[in-house]
Amino acid sequence: MWVLEILEILARRRRFVIGNTLLVTILAIGISFVLPKTYRAKTTVLPPESESPLSGLMGLSSGHVAMAVTNFALPLMATPSDLYASMMESETILNKVVDSLDLQRIYKSESSWSAITSLRSDLLVKVEPDGIISVEVDARDKFLSASIANLIVSSLDDLNRELQNQKGKNYSKFLERRLRDTDSALASASNELRVFQETNRAISLEFQSEALINNLANQKARLTSAEFELEVLRKTVYSDHPELKRMEMRVIEMRKSLREIENGARTPQDSVLSALDIPLARVPDLTLQFAILKRNVKIQETTFELLSQQFEMARLQEHRDTPTIVRLDIARPPELPIKPQKKMIAIAAFVLSFLASSLFVVAGHKVSQATSKGSSVLVKLHNLFVDIKSRPLG
Helix, strand or coil, X not given: CHHHHHHHHHHXXXXXXXXXXXXXXXXXXXXXXXXXXXXXXXXXXXXXXXXXXCHHHHCCECCCCCCCCCCCCCCCCCCHHHHHHHHHCCHHHHHHHHHHHCHHHHCCCCCHHHHHHHHHHCEEEEECCCCCEEEEEEECCHHHHHHHHHHHHHHHHHHHHHHHHHHHHHHHHHHHHHHHHHHHHHHHHHHHHHHHHHHHCCCXXXXXXHHHHHHHHHHHHHHHHHHHHHHHHHHHCCCCCHHHHHXXXXXXXXXXXXXXXXXXXXXXXXCCCCCCCCCHHHHHHHHHHHHHHHHHHHHHHHHHHHHHHHHHHHHHHXXXXXXXXXXXXXXXXXXXXXECCHHHHHHHHHHHHHHHHHHHHHHHHHHHHHHHHHHHHHHHHHHHHHHHHHCCCC
């Protein structure tokens, strides 16, 4: 069988196969010690909070938002973690890292852009299914790899704080303008209410109306009593009796007073009402006007109060310096390099050199066999040609 034939060939040339395999393997191991080492540092970041940085001010959420911290509009299937991951690979973040660590000199790049490209090729940012963000950086120096990974996260945190502070500053400016407008509107509404109260003597319509109705009821009761006494006198005394005349004048005055309470006097001089009394006929209209003016003042007061609270919160946000990113693991200098993988190099060199040596031995044996067979055929052909030449006709 051909398998046994191959094993027999390898057994006869075992010194060559074993020696060549060991030599190549030793050379590969030596080269693996000479190759430059590559270290990988890793840091992880917790998912962003679902609340946006200004949600306390404006009642908005991110997640949609990316929000928050981000407060950005995100695509339907994206998450705040995806936004963070994209920001970590952005030119803004990487350029800051390149400048801070002088990577253009370390990478021996001609420009900062080429250094950013080299850094991006050594950077791997992944978003795990649970939302945790992992940042892995490869570098020739183990301390450099850890520094780059940590600086990327720190730069993202600084960028988030800068964005938050800028949003707080812009929002506080907007609130400041709205506060000035609301303050002016509140002063105008208060002045209109004051003028209305002075013009219509409407200090407190609710209490004034109640007092007016009570006064009207008392006056009506007194008039009814006076009219009853007048009828009694008319039946008991003669028509020119002084007491009858006095009672008639009293009833007339009381009826006039009731009409003034209900409809008001023609002139202020003729009025029997006090300075705070309001004609009953004008109460519904005055109440409606007073309610509208009071409502306008209340709206402006409530708006001013809410804007004042939000303005103070925006001022705090403007100077906020709390971290926006929570690190789960800080990148530390790795103890072992990820490249070159000496074991894998040694195993690969051993296997490949053994296969190559075996193939070389088997192929050489087959070629030598073919050559020897070819030589015997040529000798027979030569002898046949000589015989034919010496005896052409047999």
